[in-house]
Amino acid sequence: MKKVITGNYAVSYGAMVSRSQVIAAYPITPQTQIVELLSEFCADGLLDAKFIKVESEHSAMASCIGASATGARAFTATSAHGLALMHELLHWAALGRLPIVLANVNRAMGPGWSIWTDQNDSLSQRDTGWLQFYCESNQEILDTIIQGFKISEQILLPTMLVLDAFFLSHTSEPVDIPDIEVVDTYLPKYNATYRLSTENPYAFGGLTGPDHYFEIRYKMQETMDQAIEIARQADEEFERIFGRSHGLIERYYSDDAELILVVSGSIASTTRDVVDQLRSEGRNVGMLKVRMFRPFPRQEFRNAVRRAKKVAVIDRNICVGFGGIFYQEITSTMYGHRDDLPIFGFIAGLGGRDVTPNVIHEIVTHAETHDTPDTEIIWIGVKR
Amino acid sequence: MRFQIPEHELMGPGHVACPGCGAAQAMRYVLKALGEKTIVVLPACCWSIIAGPFPYSSLQVPLYHTAFETAGAAASGIKAGLEIQGDTDTTVLAWAGDGGTFDIGIQALSGAAERNDDILYVCYDNEAYMNTGIQRSSATPWGAWTTTTPVRHFKNRPKKDIMMVMAAHKIPYAATATVAFPDDLVAKVQKAKTIHGTRFLHILSPCPPGWKIPSEIAIRLARLAIETKIFPLYEIENGEKYTITRQPDGVPVIEYLKFQGRFKHLTKSQMDDIQDMVEKEWENLLSKTERSH
Ligand SMILES: Cc1ncc(C[n+]2csc(CCOP(=O)(O)OP(=O)(O)O)c2C)c(N)n1
Numbered sequence: 215m216k217k218v219i220t221g222n223y224a225v226s227y228g229a230m231v232s233r234s235q236v237i238a239a240y241p242i243t244p245q246t247q248i249v250e251l252l253s254e255f256c257a258d259g260l261l262d263a264k265f266i267k268v269e270s271e272h273s274a275m276a277s278c279i280g281a282s283a284t285g286a287r288a289f290t291a292t293s294a295h296g297l298a299l300m301h302e303l304l305h306w307a308a309l310g311r312l313p314i315v316l317a318n319v320n321r322a323m324g325p326g327w328s329i330w331t332d333q334n335d336s337l338s339q340r341d342t343g344w345l346q347f348y349c350e351s352n353q354e355i356l357d358t359i360i361q362g363f364k365i366s367e368q369i370l371l372p373t374m375l376v377l378d379a380f381f382l383s384h385t386s387e388p389v390d391i392p393d394i395e396v397v398d399t400y401l402p403k404y405n406a407t408y409r410l411s412t413e414n415p416y417a418f419g420g421l422t423g424p425d426h427y428f429e430i431r432y433k434m435q436e437t438m439d440q441a442i443e444i445a446r447q448a449d450e451e452f453e454r455i456f457g458r459s460h461g462l463i464e465r466y467y468s469d470d471a472e473l474i475l476v477v478s479g480s481i482a483s484t485t486r487d488v489v490d491q492l493r494s495e496g497r498n499v500g501m502l503k504v505r506m507f508r509p510f511p512r513q514e515f516r517n518a519v520r521r522a523k524k525v526a527v528i529d530r531n532i533c534v535g536f537g538g539i540f541y542q543e544i545t546s547t548m549y550g551h552r553d554d555l556p557i558f559g560f561i562a563g564l565g566g567r568d569v570t571p572n573v574i575h576e577i578v579t580h581a582e583t584h585d586t587p588d589t590e591i592i593w594i595g596v597k598r
Numbered sequence: 599m600r601f602q603i604p605e606h607e608l609m610g611p612g613h614v615a616c617p618g619c620g621a622a623q624a625m626r627y628v629l630k631a632l633g634e635k636t637i638v639v640l641p642a643c644c645w646s647i648i649a650g651p652f653p654y655s656s657l658q659v660p661l662y663h664t665a666f667e668t669a670g671a672a673a674s675g676i677k678a679g680l681e682i683q684g685d686t687d688t689t690v691l692a693w694a695g696d697g698g699t700f701d702i703g704i705q706a707l708s709g710a711a712e713r714n715d716d717i718l719y720v721c722y723d724n725e726a727y728m729n730t731g732i733q734r735s736s737a738t739p740w741g742a743w744t745t746t747t748p749v750r751h752f753k754n755r756p757k758k759d760i761m762m763v764m765a766a767h768k769i770p771y772a773a774t775a776t777v778a779f780p781d782d783l784v785a786k787v788q789k790a791k792t793i794h795g796t797r798f799l800h801i802l803s804p805c806p807p808g809w810k811i812p813s814e815i816a817i818r819l820a821r822l823a824i825e826t827k828i829f830p831l832y833e834i835e836n837g838e839k840y841t842i843t844r845q846p847d848g849v850p851v852i853e854y855l856k857f858q859g860r861f862k863h864l865t866k867s868q869m870d871d872i873q874d875m876v877e878k879e880w881e882n883l884l885s886k887t888e889r890s891h
């Protein structure tokens with residue numbers, strides 16, 4: 215069924231067609247409509263789930279952890295300060311190997327209070343052991359929830375999908391909402407190998423000394439490595455059933471491009487248009503959209519920039535004291551592989567400032583007119 | 599009629615509690631009363647250690663270790679997860695210390711209680727953060743020494759009245775208990791088990807190293823806490839109906855305080871002050887009991 219819906223509603227529909235069984239969530243702008251619509255689905259019986267109306271995001275994640283530990287499919291959604299409040303529990307969910315799915319609406323951290331988009335909230339959780347997907351469109355949001363459960367339940371690590379505040383959360387687009395029965399064929403009932411059950415009692419998460427803890431981390435990393443291939447397969451199977459896929463890193467006119475723009479989230483849509491225009495002018499520019507950020511598909515990225523002469527990374531985030539976070543990941547990915555490849559790191563659009571086609575043009579012109587970057591941080595549009 | 603304590607043990611002898619640990623005995627009795635269809639949720643506390651390190655467990659029921667401040671919320675999630683999968687009769691037992699209940703975990707507990715989620719929440723109260731080495735909590739009584747309330751600056755605020763806090767949530771059942779009266783404790787757990795919604799049990803649990811007492815008098819002290827009216831045994835139903843389940847003998851508080859190293863700095867007049875506070879609280883409890891019957 216095709217429906218014109220916002221990114222937030224795409225989240226709610228995604229959680230519904232995935233047959234989430236326990237939802238625990240707390241409202242925060244700009245995520246609130248996700249919670250509201252899910253409450254309606256549950257109240258109307260459209261979704262047979264327990265919705266725990268918790269008193270905080272911290273408890274939302276704690277409840278999801280509990281529910282997931284019983285083998286139930288658990289879902290939550292939050293943003294910015296809510297995600298930050300969950301931090302300890304994000305580690306707990308990942309180390310506990312629980313296949314929870316969380317939708318985070320990217321919103322800048324305060325103070326000053328901001329409700330507008332940037333990626334510092336989700337990227338601050340980079341090292342918690344969650345898979346991270348950055349979405350470009352409302353369709354991709356919905357599909358990534360279904361795929362997220364599919365991947366997570368195979369590898370027993372949680373998935374966070376990320377959508378931009380307002381540019382996606384409150385913007386309506388036509389979205390194909392797949393039939394729940396068809397989703398069932400793609401995403402069968404979760405059958406947890408280890409679960410809290412009085413029939414087979416286990417103790418989970420007890421005191422773990424240096425003799426065992428190290429291996430917990432080793433296994434997580436091993437699983438993260440496998441997750442890249444599993445996510446790829448999940449996307450391919452998705453395409454066979456639903457007729458669309460999203461890739462882990464999407465290549466857009468990048469194969470023969472001299473300059474490749476590396477982007478994520480809704481900036482990808484704007485960049486796509488700019489690339490079309492530049493191509494029509496005969497300028498050799500392409501785009502890579504990083505959809506999967508954790509685990510980072512390093513090999514796929516290296517292949518994608520094999521023939522590029524320059525790479526320009528656009529970060530809607532900043533690791534203060536270092537620079538753009540995608541830039542950091544990409545320079546480290548390329549270290550020792552293409553030392554001749556100049557990588558430019560642009561910071562743009564923080565706190566929801568618009569990244570317009572003009573901004574992208576400015577970035578392209580800067581990269582085209584410099585042989586190598588002058589500085590590790592190139593600020594675009596900052597008022598000095 | 600005497601209450602029979604079930605013989606079946608669900609707690610093994612391999613636990614690593616200190617000798618005389620009230621918290622260990624409390625778990626043993628509570629599990630006897632609840633039986634096998636119980637899942638234990640354990641935030642950080644002494645019990646995270648007592649339960650035994652990976653890959654062992656001293657409990658024969660499933661056990662989920664959770665973050666310090668999350669017992670209420672994690673238990674709610676477990677209950678919801680079980681129910682949506684068709685298991686409606688397993689008791690989800692949140693088992694937290696006083697720190698995990700009165701302090702850092704009070705938000706999650708309040709959330710669960712206000713929603714009246716179907717969990718049994720037990721606070722075993724040893725009146726300080728024992729796991730981290732005897733620091734004060736809001737359950738530490740007036741006058742007590744802890745490592746963060748040294749004798750020259752002992753705790754000069756009364757113990758938080760957690761039962762009143764829980765009663766204010768209008769939950770169906772809240773009760774106090776102690777390991778010195780196992781019949782009373784087991785009866786209360788069995789009663790709680792038959793009730794749906796949030797049930798709260800506050801168990802005074804002597805801690806020999808934390809209270810600076812010899813382990814062999816731990817039970818005697820728990821008994822004295824009741825007989826001195828310092829820790830009365832009572833129930834609150836639906837936040838309104840108060841019932842005292844044991845009439846204290848009215849032993850002077852000094853008989854309780856004098857055995858404990860944590861109170862040994864107190865002067866006679868400070869002990870008299872404690873006696874006055876205890877009498878006042880007891881009168882309060884009596885009047886609530888009278889009003890509700
Ligand atoms: C967020 C967080 N802060 C602090 C700690 C350290 N910590 C672990 S147990 C504990 C005290 C527990 O006290 P209580 O709940 O009374 O249980 P007890 O140890 O006395 O049995 C503290 C402070 C922690 N695990 N997590």
Ligand code: SF4
Binds near residue numbers: 617
């Ligand atoms: S420190 Fe106290 S509460 Fe902790 S195990 Fe020892 S006796 Fe029990």
Ligand SMILES: [Mg+2]
Binds near residue numbers: 725726
């Ligand atoms: Mg304690």
